[in-house]
Amino acid sequence: MDYQEEIKHVQFDERDMEYYELLSKQFPTIKDVGTEIINLESILNLPKGTEHFMSDLHGEYDAFLHIMNNCSGVIKEKIKFCFDKELSKYEMEELATLVYYPYEKIKKVKTEGLLNKQWYQTNIYHLIFLMKKLSLKYTRSKVRKAIPEEYLYIIEELINERDHDSICQKNYQQQIIETIISVHMADDFIVVMTDVIKRLAVDTLHIIGDIYDRGSRPDKIIELLMKHHNVDIQWGNHDILWMGAVCGNEACIARVVRNCLNYHNEELLENSYAISLRALERYAVEKYPHLDCYDAMLLCISVILLKSEGALILKHPEYQMDEQLKLHLIKDNQILLGDQKYTLENISQADCCYKCNEQEEMIMTKLKSEFMHSEKLHQHVSFLYQKGSMYLCTNNTLLYHGCVPLDQEGHFIGIEINGYHYKGKELFDFCDQQARKAYFHKESNAIDFMFYLWCGINSPLSGRILKTFERFFINDEKTWEEQRNPYYYFYNQEKYCLKILKEFHMNEKTSHIINGHTPVKCNEKPLRANGKVIIIDGGFCKTYQKETGIAGYTLISHSQGLKLKSHTPFKGIQRVLRINSDIHSQSQDIEDYDHRMLVKDTDIGKELFQQMLHLRVLLYAYERGIIS
Known part of the structure; x- marks a missing residue:
């Protein structure tokens, strides 16, 4: 040059x-x-590093861990590339399982009485060869940083051959391996090797929102992400909900508690984050003695939630969310919606206002204090702020969770605050700033705005009108249908997607939008707008899998192109260990580059x-x- x-x-x-x-x-x-x-x-x-895109994890830790371990099939593909002519299909599956779950696999082999010097030697040699192949796209300096200090010298001596055909070199490396086995360090050494292999297999991990809610262990997902060498997060509406709760937004707190109760994740609050539900339980049982404890708590927090949300909506007319206000419409346990009247159960006329009573205020004060002072929850939310943002433009991909709000004609639309109308990229930047002001500066209006981010019709993280009241109290599912932002119609058309890419200063010809938030149903395709939009929320959440027919989409971007992966439901670690049952992933080539992408690209x-x-x-x- x-x-x-x-x-x-x-x-x-x-x-x-x-x-x-x-x-x-x-x-x-x-x-x-x-x-x-x-x-x-x-x-x-050097060749461009592999990027791994995932979305809408929704607390499903076991499935997430497995996808992380097999790198959406990258590990198995590399094993096949390296050993297809040398190992049988069963032997390659055994090696893959060892890479995924080294502790558990070694323990199983020990239990079966098959752990001997030959087993160690064979598998260490295979892992060394696999690591060599994966390290070729990185500098030695970067590979060195991926290796724990205590094993750095040993691994470098094994993967950096001076003379491939030298008998002395082979004897030297063989002696290193035999010594590792003889001093009983082979188990630890294998674990370290598999960790390095997985780290080299994926250079960058992108999480496009919704780590929280529905599944039981979002906390374990975040702790795993905190250990990852290179991860970024684009906030989802469920993430911002928890972030808002930590900031002290009472509507967000009530919604988080109700979500946890609704999905039977009380242990997440009480055991993981030290947030007690005892005060809520005592009041609920006292108020609704005819209901069992669980139903009483769910009903109680639902009423508190509607009151808290209503108070915020009335406080902020600029949110334009009056349609959500329903409590004041209730007369004699009945409500008129459209031309249909519905009879409501278990809600008293005293609850039909937008102010909590004294006992409810005491419950919320206690919950607010515990959310704002939970040390572990603050660590996790701080990580979301550190690694997260509303969107990311990287390597010809525009990543965001929800939508770019549009009006009925396909023009950018947003929200007007203090006389200024934020829309398009400006709206995303404004929302990002408000989220940070809420957490770091405790600004009152910014804290309130976290509720709008969670569920506003023109929020980039929501893009729909939630039917909160209807879903809580009306059995007629026709009333549950939620109006969505026109974005979800226009993102099927290429010209509007090109308009969005241009708004974010992306190359319209070569760039893609990577989107989550909306599950891809069985009869739908994840590619929209002539391939310009890729939807990768395919159903990690078990609740959605009957509707989607699969267990999630992920995306792999490597030096030769883009691959979309669809996954079957995860059957559990024990099944993997017992019969090497990996998640079956179908691969679809989205784009093949006309030349191998290098770091300079x-x-x-x-x-x-x-x-x-x-x-x-x-x-x-x-x-x-x-x-x-």
Whole structure:
């Protein structure tokens, strides 16, 4: 690449000199500059790292863990590529299971009496070879960072051969492996090797929203993500709900508690996050003695929720959510919706207002304090803020969870705050700022806005009118139908998707929108708008699997193209260990690149190129004595 033209434009004025003088402190000699240029140039010409996209995990930890372990089938594909002519199908499946669950697999082999020196040697050799192949797309420096310090020397000696055909080299490596086995370090060594393999298999993990609600262990999912080497998160409406609860939004708190009760996840609150439901339980049993404890608690928190939401809606007319207000319409346990009158059970006229009574306020005060002071929950929400955002533009993909709100004509629409109408990209940026102000600055209006983000019709995380009251109190499912933002009609048409990509400053020809939020049903396709939109919420949540027919979509972007993966439901770890029963994944090639994508073709590559350009200018300045 010719850099001379770029260098000619550098004037070495006062500002330039100041910058390059500072850069010279980091690279004080011509040799230092040259070495770093060589390093960056080599990195730019390596293959692009594999990116893994997942969405709508909804607390389903076991299925999520397995997809993480098999990297949406990448591990099995690499094993087949490396050992197809050497190992049988059964042997390759055994090796894959060892990579997925090394602790459990070793324990099982021990129990069966099959664990011996030969088993260790065979599997360590296979893992070494697999790691070699996976490490080829990275610099040695990056591979080194993936290896725990205590095993760094050993693994480097095993994967970096000096002479493939040397008998001495083979004997040297064999002796290392035999020594590992003889000093009883083989179990730990295998676990470390499998961890490094999984880390090298996927360079970047993108989670496109909704870690929380429905499934029982979102806390374990977040703890797993906190250990990941390179992850980003685009917030979903269920994530923002929990974030709003931690900020102290009472409507969000009531909804979180009701969701946990509705999906029988009380242990998540009480055992994982130390949030007690005892006060709610005592009041509910006292208020509704004719109901069992669980139903009484669910009804009690439902009433508190409707009151809390109603108070916020009345406080903020700019949310334009008056349609959600239903309590004041109830007369003599009946409500008129349209031309149909419905009789309601278990709701008294005293509850038909938008203010909690004294006992309900005491319950909410206690819950609010516990949500805002739960140490573990704060750690998890802090991680969501640290790694998360409303959207992400990366490597020709635009990632967001919900929608880009549009009106009936397909024009951008949003919300008007203090006389300014936020829409399109500006709306996303405004929502991101408000979410951070709510958590870090405790701004009152921003905290209130977390409720709108959760369920507003023009919220980018929701895009629909929730039928909260109807779903709680009316059995007629016709009343449950939720009006959706026109985005969910227009995102099937390419011209509107190109308009959205342009709004976010993306290359319209080469970029894709990666979207979650709406489950893809059996008769639907995850690709929309001539492939410009890829929907990857296919049903991790068990509740949706009857409707979707599958257990989730994930997306893989590697150096040669894009692959969409559809997965069968996960049958449990024990089944995997017993019969090597992996999640069956069907792969669909979405796009094959006309050339292998290199690091220089990525966003990081553009940054590295700029760094290298500055270094070449510094080298030019050194060589001509401009900087000594």
